[in-house]
Amino acid sequence: MRDSQQAADLLTWYDRHARVLPWRVSPSDLRSGVVPDPYRVWLSEIMLQQTTVAAVKKYYERFTYLWPTVGDLAAAGDADVMGEWAGLGYYARARNLLKCARVVVHDYDGRFPDTCKELLKLPGIGPYTASAISSIAFDQAETVVDGNVERVISRLFNIRTPLPASKPEITKIAQTFTPSARPGDYAQAIMDLGATICTPKSPTCGICPWRSPCQAHDLGTQAELPLKTRKAPKPTRLGIAYVARRSDGAWLLERRPDKGLLGGMLAWPNSEWNEAPVDSPPLDAEWCLLSAEARHTFTHFHLELKIKLANISVESEPERGTFVPPEEFAPSQLPSVMQKVFNLARDAFDDWS
DNA sequence: AAATCGTGGAT
């Protein structure tokens, strides 16, 4: 079809400008016969969901160092994986990552399926990720539609229907461009194009391989596309976090339930987060309120956390949570909001003693 | 099917 020339133009651009990424097999290596590792493609795609390349790099290196194969990851402990994911956000991804690894090992003999249909059955793999794995790891002609593709296609066709309503139309158009040859490189090329040239603000149309067919560039509307429906303003919630240090140096921590915010993560015991939180310490003690608060913004609300400290004797029994000895505790295992709390609490304990 | 689910960098 006519669109094959556009795909070819993009692949030519990609051959020269493909970014070097830890999880990527370069076009030249691919031609030399290097075969992508589906485990690493899958791992990188899960980490990259709603997350920047810069933020993912260290985590990807660490995970592949600790768990080089899907079998290694499947055999890992839940707490170890959650602790290594800490700071990356969207923690359901980490829970589903482990679930998926174990399903692949036990139900698929340790080999990822190669079709979208089968991949979509696995936990944590949705339409985008299934297409990405199928095309990049298995050379199947599937179409990826991520935020980059939404933006590129919206501009190419000057689509003025706001997202997400325009997504079906965008998907349909994107499918007509996907080539049967080198679909994996094409998928990565169109995402690279969106990430490096067809950027959200100030796109560099002057060097774009798709400038000539681009309707938005023709009309000068590229900077205002894609249109998006307004998001609701974020309310502010209040809460109290309790940091207890036992005389032997152990810290009182709590494993959050698998469902909901920060699910499955280690955390300081805390009150509910709402308009008027109730003081609910995890054990009876002389709690000292810090003057400093931890402020943090989540996806859909702001949080202002008061912090209470207590020194605890070794014979006391908490009503909830577990004392973790200092040699087993690293603040890097905590989600970012809880790391903020720890940093403020540690400074206060240091002043205290 | 609208809400939920993190974080940090850029503007």
Next chain:
DNA sequence: TATCCAAGATT
């Protein structure tokens, strides 16, 4: 400071 946004999935 406020808002946007980044290789979305789940319920």
